Amino acid sequence: MSGSKKRKPRVKDMEVIEDKNTIKLLMEPTRAKIVFDYLVKGSMTVKQLSEVTGKNPGTILHHIQKLKEVGVVFEERTEATKTGIVQRYYRASAREYRMGISEMVQATGDDTTKRLKSIIKSLSVYGIDVPQEQVSEAVGLLTAMIGRENEISSRNLIVNEEEHDKLSSSLRGDASRIMRRFALEEDSEYKELRENWHAFLSLARSHYRKV
Numbered sequence: 001m002s003g004s005k006k007r008k009p010r011v012k013d014m015e016v017i018e019d020k021n022t023i024k025l026l027m028e029p030t031r032a033k034i035v036f037d038y039l040v041k042g043s044m045t046v047k048q049l050s051e052v053t054g055k056n057p058g059t060i061l062h063h064i065q066k067l068k069e070v071g072v073v074f075e076e077r078t079e080a081t082k083t084g085i086v087q088r089y090y091r092a093s094a095r096e097y098r099m100g101i102s103e104m105v106q107a108t109g110d111d112t113t114k115r116l117k118s119i120i121k122s123l124s125v126y127g128i129d130v131p132q133e134q135v136s137e138a139v140g141l142l143t144a145m146i147g148r149e150n151e152i153s154s155r156n157l158i159v160n161e162e163e164h165d166k167l168s169s170s171l172r173g174d175a176s177r178i179m180r181r182f183a184l185e186e187d188s189e190y191k192e193l194r195e196n197w198h199a200f201l202s203l204a205r206s207h208y209r210k211v
Contacts, residue, residue: 010157013176015094016150022070023099030055031063039092043076044163045089050096072097095158095172096123098150103182116142141200145193152187184192 017023026032033053038044046064050057068090098190120130120138130138156179158164164172166195184190 010159011091011161012094012154012177013156013158014096014098014150014153016140016154017072017099018098019070021067022072025066025070026072028063028156031067034060034063035067035092037105038071039090039093040097043089049090059136079137084103094154095176096155113139123201123204128201130204138204139195141193145190146191146198148187148193149184152183152190156180156183 009133020193025186026035029183034049038049046060049055049060049064053060064073071092072093074093076089079087079089081087098101108162117135117194120135120142123130156176167175
C-alpha cells in the first residue's frame with residue numbers, strides 16, 4: 001500500500017466557532033456525530049464513517065463536503081490500495097469545539113442568554129445574590145470573559161500530533177487544561193475581564209450578607 005503526501009493543516013487543541021451558519025450546520029445530528037464522535041479523535045474514510053454511523057456512503061460524503069466547505073473537516077491524507085482504489089482520510093480541524101456565545105445566540109435565538117441568566121440567579125445558593133436590575137450587567141461581564149477565554153484557548157496548537165495521539169485521554173485532557181490556563185494567565189485583557197467579574201461577584205456576595 002502506498003500513500004501520497006500533502007501538507008495538512010495543524011490540528012488545534014480547541015477551536016471556537018464564530019460563524020452562525022457553521023453552528024447551524026453542526027446542529028444537524030449526522031454531521032455532529034461525524035465530527036464530535038469520530039473525526040475529533042482521528043482520521044477516517046467515508047466507508048469507515050458509513051459503517052459506524054449506519055448511513056450510506058453517499059450521505060456521508062455529502063456531509064463531509066459541507067463540513068470541508070466551512071473548514072471544520074479537512075482531507076488529511078490519501079492511500080492507494082493494492083487494487084488501485086484511492087482512499088481519502090478525513091479529520092476534524094480541532095480536538096474540541098466551542099461555540100462563541102454571541103454567535104450561538106444569533107444561531108439559536110435567546111436560549112443562551114436565558115441560560116446565563118439562570119446560572120447567575122442560581123449563584124444565590126452560594127451566597128451570591130445578584131439584584132434583578134444587575135442581571136443584564138452580569139450577563140455582559142460573563143459573556144465577555146467567556147468569549148475572551150475561548151479566543152485565547154483556541155490559539156493553542158498541538159505541535160507534535162504523533163506523540164499527542166499516544167497519550168491517554170485523561171493525560172490529553174490534563175495537558176490541555178494546563179496549557180489553556182497558562183495562555184490565559186499571560187493575557188492581560190483576560191485578566192482584566194476576570195478581575196471585573198470577580199469584583200462584581202464580591203459586591204453581590206456583600207449584598208447577600210447585608211440582607
